[in-house]
Amino acid sequence: MNRVYSQITGWGCYAPERVLTNADLEKMVDTSDEWIVSRTGIRERHIAAPGEATVAMSLQASRRALEKAEISADELDLIILATSTPDYLCPPASSMLQDELGASRAGAMTLVTGCTGFLYGLITAAQFIETGAYKHVLVVGTETLSYGVDWEDRNTCVLFGDGSGAVVLSQSQTPGGLQSMLLRSEGDGWDALILPGIGSRTELTPEVIERKDHKLKMDGRRVFKFATRVMTDAVLEVLTDAGLTIDDVDLLIPHQANKRIIDLAVRRLGIAPDKVMVNIERYGNTSAASVPLALCEALAEGRIEPGDRIVMVAFGAGLTYAACVWQWQSEEVEEEPILVTNWPVPESLQLMAQEMRTAAWRMQVQARTAASDAAMAVMLPLYAFRKGVKKRLSKEE
Numbered sequence: 001m002n003r004v005y006s007q008i009t010g011w012g013c014y015a016p017e018r019v020l021t022n023a024d025l026e027k028m029v030d031t032s033d034e035w036i037v038s039r040t041g042i043r044e045r046h047i048a049a050p051g052e053a054t055v056a057m058s059l060q061a062s063r064r065a066l067e068k069a070e071i072s073a074d075e076l077d078l079i080i081l082a083t084s085t086p087d088y089l090c091p092p093a094s095s096m097l098q099d100e101l102g103a104s105r106a107g108a109m110t111l112v113t114g115c116t117g118f119l120y121g122l123i124t125a126a127q128f129i130e131t132g133a134y135k136h137v138l139v140v141g142t143e144t145l146s147y148g149v150d151w152e153d154r155n156t157c158v159l160f161g162d163g164s165g166a167v168v169l170s171q172s173q174t175p176g177g178l179q180s181m182l183l184r185s186e187g188d189g190w191d192a193l194i195l196p197g198i199g200s201r202t203e204l205t206p207e208v209i210e211r212k213d214h215k216l217k218m219d220g221r222r223v224f225k226f227a228t229r230v231m232t233d234a235v236l237e238v239l240t241d242a243g244l245t246i247d248d249v250d251l252l253i254p255h256q257a258n259k260r261i262i263d264l265a266v267r268r269l270g271i272a273p274d275k276v277m278v279n280i281e282r283y284g285n286t287s288a289a290s291v292p293l294a295l296c297e298a299l300a301e302g303r304i305e306p307g308d309r310i311v312m313v314a315f316g317a318g319l320t321y322a323a324c325v326w327q328w329q330s331e332e333v334e335e336e337p338i339l340v341t342n343w344p345v346p347e348s349l350q351l352m353a354q355e356m357r358t359a360a361w362r363m364q365v366q367a368r369t370a371a372s373d374a375a376m377a378v379m380l381p382l383y384a385f386r387k388g389v390k391k392r393l394s395k396e397e
């Protein structure tokens with residue numbers, strides 16, 4: 001049997017109409033546009049209308065993806081919906097989406113791996129396609145975080161937004177699709193990003209609601225440290241597995257959580273900023289919807305061509321992280337060899353040259369990472385000291 005590849009044949013995204021700007025937030029909590037932009041890169045985010053929940057947004061994005069793929073919902077074999085904000089804890093939001101779409105033959109699963117959810121779903125879907133088991137799988141990442149955040153907590157409410165992104169994955173004979181992947185979880189960080197009052201550990205009592213334990217709690221600094229470490233490591237690992245370096249990447253699509261986290265990874269990896277998709281300023285962190293929203297916008301902007309190699313990377317609650325190298329296909333594109341071509345040398349030598357190239361790049365990234373870690377170890381105490389002095393002085397005044 002011929003090898004089967006997974007191809008993204010359809011994509012679609014949806015963001016609610018209502019836009020909440022930093023100026024709007026200034027009226028709600030003690031914050032400023034200057035603080036939000038300089039610390040996160042976010043200028044505005046979309047917020048779902050009352051009653052507009054995860055399934056409704058998923059439906060919009062999914063219909064667009066199906067239309068683009070030119071298939072009907074009843075051709076779908078499986079629906080994977082990644083979300084941490086389902087309409088209900090039970091039933092699964094994926095089954096409600098299946099019903100709304102009219103995808104009568106499809107299995108449906110809801111995946112809860114925080115902001116990493118879409119990539120977990122995409123990589124899982126590719127396995128079903130590449131084994132030949134399924135022909136078409138719909139992968140959706142949707143989040144109604146405006147429901148989950150405490151709108152009086154400035155530490156979290158400025159960061160998040162609502163939205164949805166979907167792709168249709170189909171079988172293809174053209175080489176490409178998933179080239180390498182990584183799914184990880186550092187479960188000892190499970191309490192760094194948590195909705196403590198919802199679930200089987202806690203009864204939803206008036207006291208829980210009083211403490212606002214039904215809303216998102218986050219240890220921002222801990223998540224920041226985790227994110228900056230794993231973003232670089234994950235990209236390094238998937239590129240090494242694919243026998244590539246950052247120079248072979250046409251577009252990096254990182255999870256849009258904080259522009260500073262993205263910038264640090266970009267510097268460490270040594271990738272040109274124009275090869276990095278960033279749209280956080282208009283959406284904030286839309287969690288599981290962040291990567292597919294960025295992917296859709298990159299496609300709409302013509303930033304992805306057939307044959308391009310894309311790296312997608314995400315991190316989130318769990319603490320989970322995931323990454324993959326994906327080669328964009330079109331039926332017209334012939335397989336592009338990764339190896340250095342046109343050399344009159346045996347394949348083993350070409351492979352060795354490729355491995356040496358990857359190893360040299362790895363060492364550069366590791367050196368840059370060590371240097372920036374050392375700089376931060378020196379700068380952070382100085383920064384904290386300066387902040388302490390400023391605070392004392394302003395109290396004395």
Ligand code: COA
Pocket residue numbers: 030031032035036039040115154155156158193218220221223224227257258285315316317387
């Ligand atoms: N407006 C103004 N001040 C704010 C604020 C806001 N919205 N939110 C927090 N602050 C204050 C804090 O109270 C703190 O004040 P203090 O020094 O008097 O205690 C100060 O700003 C600095 O806080 P700090 O935590 O050092 O800021 P930071 O530079 O680390 O940025 C985050 C905070 C949350 C933006 C950053 O830690 C982050 O992005 N973390 C990762 C979060 C994330 O990605 N979560 C989702 C994962 S998928």
